[in-house]
Amino acid sequence: MTDIHIDIHGKTYPAMGQATSHLAIADLKLVLKSGEFICLVGPSGCGKTTLLNIIAGLDQDYAGNIRAGQLPKLPKIGYIFQNPRLLPWRTVRENIELVLAEDQSTAAITPLLKAMQLLESQHAYPERLSLGMSRRVAIVRAFAVNPELLLMDEPFVSLDAPTARQARVLLLRLWEQRPHTVLFVTHDLREAIALADRLVFLTAPPMRVASDICVPIARADRHDEQVIEAFRQQLLNDYPEIKQLL
């Protein structure tokens, strides 16, 4: 596994109808170290999803480049979208089996489903699942491809607090079993502190990096809400400029 270098000179959305053209990203440089858990924090509408789509290769209309080490080709990516994006006409298990490569065994899915507490629902159709369960299926699907880089776009938004907390715990458990680079987008600073090795704050459009801060809290201490809250206060004191980015 290698570090991933992101260097985007500019991303512009062309004018369309009444809307004028819009510079979404300007001069954004970011290095993702191998195995690191990075949270991107920024105001809503600042272009975080655009950035993830560029990294995932879904959006190729931009100036700049993304490379892993010396290679221009990106490593294997798992993408957890803001909406689960499950195929409603396939069961939970079929949805996950479909993303596997030809040579991958379907047996590996069962422990993942078990870890996400989805084993009982594996033959259900997505429309019968709650939103929290659908999001967990999307997480299993992304982990099932054994990604080297995992992109997560506010995957726990609109979940109630206990469900979101449980999903975070399950996510971290999976990540610790098989470490890989994670890029996690959120606008919830507490969530970011609970998860990340490093926080990257992004500005309103045109988006660039505002500050890049390491989270020195040990993983074992992060379930303690008070530790998270204390660090959040300290951050807001030390970096007053990030207040307007939340």
Place this chain on the structure above:
Amino acid sequence: MAFTKHFLPGLSVLALLALWQVLAVVVHSNSLPAPAVVAQVFWLACTTGQLPFHLGVTLLRLVVSFSIAMLLGCAIGIVLGRNKRLDAFFDNWLVIFLNVPALVTIILCYVWFGLVESAAILAVVINKLPNVIVTIREGTRMLDQDLLDMARCFHFSKRKTLAHVIWPQLHPFVMAATRSGLALVWKIILVVELLGRSNGMGYQLHLFFQMFDVASILAYTIAFVVVIQLLELLILKPLDTRSQRWRR
């Protein structure tokens, strides 16, 4: 529930038959035979093997031309729905072919290719094809881009994307094209047979028309309508139920 589902439709068929009987008694003419007379003619035509033979010939033409039109139409519709440039180019062609009268295509096919089976099939296909293309094209334009992005992101092969992402979304449109298509195609086939074949329903109806044999015309028509209804009940409905099983 059982009342509206089974009893009412049955009652409506009986009411139609009763209305027919009353009219036949009132009019009392050879040009409107009573249901019992038609049933008798139907039975006779079945025992001589005439009706099953001509019905079978027409059904075979229906299956062949309908399958060709659906396969080609789906393929072209998906391509046009996904490719703006091709769509802009061929859109006028579609509008033209949609508006050429069925009779014109049939006559031209017979003039150009002779009174042969392939000309008959071709005429039916040309009549049906634009409808299928337009329906499937609309369906393709409405495909969910989020799901297509998901498929791209997880490196789905072309075949996998088609089978698991695109086809299930197109299914309602394919069913719409099938239903409207069956009704359209068999009517066109009758004209094709009337004009240039020496067997099939259309040919027989033409014969009965010359002899003013209304009872036979009605017997053949009812037989065909029943067959189409059976297709709907035994093939299309179960297909629908199966493909909708994931819906809440």
